[in-house]
Amino acid sequence: MADADPLRPDSPAQTVPHYRGVRHYVSGAHARWRKMPLPLRILLWIIGIIFALWLILFITKGRFLKHPFERFLTHRLERPVKVGGDFQLYFDPITLKFRAEKMAIANTPWASRREFFRADLIDSRIAPLSLLFGDKYKVRWLELRNAATDLEWNRDGKSNTWTFGDPNKKGKPLNLPLIRRALLAGATLRYRDPRMHLATDIGFETVKAHDTRFANDVRFSGTGTMRERPFILRGGLLSPDETVTGGRNSLALHAEAGATVLEVSGTLPGATEIEGADLRLAAHGPNLALLFDFLGVAIPETRSYRLTSALTKQGGEWRFTHLKGRFGDSDLAGRLTVSLPNDRLLMRADLSTRTLDILDVGPFIGYDPQKLERQGANGAISTVNGAPRILPDAPLRVEALRNFDARLTYNVRRVRAEHVPISNIGLTLALERSLLTMSPLTFDMSGGHVSSDIAIDARGHPVRSRYDIRLSPTPMGKLLARWGVEESGTSGTIKARVQMAGVGDTLHDSLSTSNGRIAVILPAGSMWTRNIQLSELDIGTFVTKMFSGKLKKPVQINCGLIAFTVRNGVAAADPIIIDTEKNVLLGRGGFSFRDESLDLAFRADGKKFSLFSGQSPVGLDGTFARPHIDVISPQLIARGGVGAALGIAASPLAGMLAFVDIGDAKSAACGPVLAGATAAAQRTRGGKSRDDVGHGTTAKEEAGKGVARENKDEKKKFMGTGVK
Known part of the structure; x- marks a missing residue:
């Protein structure tokens, strides 16, 4: 259309192109963008880029990151990492979804097994911020199928298989991620510690829980040896249904080593989250020293015992409180804490007995x-x-x-x-x-x-x-x-x-x-x-x-x-x-x-x-x-x-x-x-040296030279023909 100039009636009407309005709009938007504070513009750019990446990852499921992932992890761990099947890595929508089939991580060269970890399937939901902040990764959900993990210390106790990087690097304590819920099928764990003479193999399976408050029950059982003594263990971990707000995992563990029996029951905040656990420990056996052997700790031998205690973990300490029981015909009460300051085991105890x-x-x-x-x-x-x-x-x-x-x-x-x-x-x-x-x-x-x-x-x-x-x-x-x-x-x-x-x-x-x-x-x-x-x-x-x-x-x-x-x-x-x-x-x-x-x-x-x-x-x-x-x-x-x-x-x-x-x-x-x-x-009372108390020969004699012989000779002199 053409519009006439209302101020100039004699002027002919002119045609205004349509794109001129669009250009005017764009120009205005651009002006408004330039008027924004620079920090705000940077923030919006970052949000836009993140959204674009999120969208790309969500559409592609991040499958194109498979080989970069292998290269990055291989470099980071200094061990070959391989994904043999499907690979997915994307945000869904906020948590980070990671899925890998036929994944394997090689072991350190001195280990007795070729692979540190392998699994037919890993499917997980990870809290992304935990990868950047904090000392533990938080896993909201984990599914493992036919997975095997090898945890092993070397013979001198200086290195282990789960401390990545330089194979001669000093081994660190095991630091498991915080797993809220898990589904395991055919998963196994192998642990070896030559210093403690400890070897164990544990299998994990998940079955549907009978209690409607819980989604599933992770059952585990295993065998092993501790200082040449065999033991068995079994138990279960009930994970709460996801519809239950603030649900806690329920743990039951039973272990036997000969006549030594250990039972742990109670609740955990998460499947692998021990901090703040509310547990009860009961133990009985023929000798309390046999129980502490599992910690590599030497305590005095005891007669048969029966003990109970509350058990929790707070601030890096295992706390055994309200401990009470008996050993032999004596009672025992008090508290015990176990911690690892500077990576060295420290036990502190305050114990009492009414009648020993x-x-x-x-x-x-x-x-x-x-x-x-x-x-x-x-x-x-x-x-x-x-x-x-x-x-x-x-x-x-x-x-x-x-x-x-x-x-x-x-x-x-x-x-x-x-x-x-x-x-x-x-x-x-x-x-x-x-x-x-x-x-x-x-x-x-x-x-x-x-x-x-x-x-x-x-x-x-x-x-x-x-x-x-x-x-x-x-x-x-x-x-x-x-x-x-x-x-x-x-x-x-x-x-x-x-x-x-x-x-x-x-x-x-x-x-x-x-x-x-x-x-x-x-x-x-x-x-x-x-x-x-x-x-x-x-x-x-x-x-x-x-x-x-x-x-x-x-x-x-x-x-x-x-x-x-x-x-x-x-x-x-x-x-x-x-x-x-x-x-x-x-x-x-x-x-x-x-x-x-x-x-x-x-x-x-x-x-x-x-x-x-x-x-x-x-x-x-x-x-x-x-x-x-x-x-x-x-x-x-x-x-x-x-x-x-x-x-x-x-x-x-x-x-x-x-x-x-x-x-x-x-x-x-x-x-x-x-x-x-x-x-x-x-x-003597008169001040003279006594000649009837050995003449000081014992004090003058050199150590180890005829002491017993002199004693016997002096006794014979002292007793005449007396006592033999």
């Missing part, structure tokens, strides 16, 4: 728990070369100690034992890089208090152990009540200290190579006994007690020291001296941690003239497990024979001369005694 049965202590220090279960206290005794032994010889699991660190506090209210008056045990244990310390280890005993610091250094070979055990002043009446000491009338106390160091992987080996000192100090006090073995050993009171069964008044002790110097596992008396009101008790000999033999002799010399004081020694021999006391020694019998002969030949008065003690015993200076000094430092 004495038999349940045995496995902690190396006694066979099954033997204790069958034989009770007699299970602590073994036979070596025909002789009974009581020191445990179970080896410390040095290699297992190198796998983890630990922090433990353990408290025991009381110990159930007929003749062991122990209560209020407190233990603080730390294991760091194979250095195990129990500092302090404390407990109350018969009104006294024992405090210990023990260190076991397994960082080198052989293992080196240090012991420092201290007994605070303890009432003698309570401590020795089971041996016949009357608490009423006994005011004496005992204090002691043991300081030794040795090498060896067992308690027996450590003590049998040890060097150090043992000292028991008796300050001034009284002792009243109904047991003849604890008399002053004056023959007069001995005869009186033999017929009346009891002292008429307490023995008054001025001071006493029972001390041993230990060299190469052999302890020599250094010295044994107890100064009483009437007598001086002396002892010589020693004992050996090597063969657990005892070879001691004791004699009481009167300070005043006394009839019926035969100065006859008492011998203590045998072994730790079966000690033997010779109260009426051959020497006493010989003296009695002489007395009988004199009585017949002369008169009854002459017969008494055989039992006369002229009363020449030298009172002890109590200063060196109470200081726990060696024999060389002991003095």
Whole structure:
């Protein structure tokens, strides 16, 4: 059409082309676009490009990306990646859909299998932002058919098959993607860890769930071996129906290794999402150490146990809370956490026991728990070369100690034992890089208090152990009540200290190579006994007690020291001296941690003239497990024979001369005694060196040269023709 100019009637009408209006519109749009802020224009361009890419990918299903995907992943993982069938990669509509058929990822060169992963079909829905942000990929849906995964550590434990890149790169812990729901058919998982001696093969299948709240049930089962012991496991994971908002996966797991049974039940946020799980653990078996073997962790052996605990994972920690149960005849409660700071296993525990049965202590220090279960206290005794032994010889699991660190506090209210008056045990244990310390280890005993610091250094070979055990002043009446000491009338106390160091992987080996000192100090006090073995050993009171069964008044002790110097596992008396009101008790000999033999002799010399004081020694021999006391020694019998002969030949008065003690015993200076000094430092009350406590030979002797021989020779000299 043509329009006339209304302001100029004489002007002819002109024709306006149609495209002029379009051009005007485009020009206006372009002007408006240029007027927009630059950041906004950039943003719109980005959105437009993304939409175009989304549209292209949606229409083509991203199949053209198959070969670029293979090349990119091969370069990124430094392993060949191949997709043999259909390939799809696109947004649908927001989540990233990935589908691949006949996909395979090659394994690292040192692995025992050619392929790390293969599957006939992978179909998944992935949250795209999780690929860019966060440390875990989030998979909304995963379908795997005939898939096989190989998880394996190398022999030195430095590399694994799931840490991609350089095959010599340090292996990282397994970090599974967060999978909300899954459908598996013919999927298998293979795991190998030579360091833990662990091998397992697990199969997965998905079946339709019977509960309408759940879409499907992923069933799994498998077999394996752990430290040469076979185990089986089975269970199921119920995934919630997608119509259930906020649904949680329900887990049930049952595992058996011989008589050890482990059951886990509860809920998970996602199929592989453990963080925030709400689980319950129940375990029972013959030995708790067997259960911890699955973590590659060495704990003391125990008798049969049954435990329950709440279980969850928070902030990289596995938390076992509200733990309670029993081991043997003892109860246990507390909490335990397991974590991996700096890729090293760390266990922290705070445990308590109300009543600890004495038999349940045995496995902690190396006694066979099954033997204790069958034989009770007699299970602590073994036979070596025909002789009974009581020191445990179970080896410390040095290699297992190198796998983890630990922090433990353990408290025991009381110990159930007929003749062991122990209560209020407190233990603080730390294991760091194979250095195990129990500092302090404390407990109350018969009104006294024992405090210990023990260190076991397994960082080198052989293992080196240090012991420092201290007994605070303890009432003698309570401590020795089971041996016949009357608490009423006994005011004496005992204090002691043991300081030794040795090498060896067992308690027996450590003590049998040890060097150090043992000292028991008796300050001034009284002792009243109904047991003849604890008399002053004056023959007069001995005869009186033999017929009346009891002292008429307490023995008054001025001071006493029972001390041993230990060299190469052999302890020599250094010295044994107890100064009483009437007598001086002396002892010589020693004992050996090597063969657990005892070879001691004791004699009481009167300070005043006394009839019926035969100065006859008492011998203590045998072994730790079966000690033997010779109260009426051959020497006493010989003296009695002489007395009988004199009585017949002369008169009854002459017969008494055989039992006369002229009363020449030298009172002890109590200063060196109470200081726990060696024999060389002991003095009489007059300040002279004592010549009746070994002349200090034990202290001067070189370590390992004839200690046992000297002990035996000195005992023979001390006892004459006495105890063998």
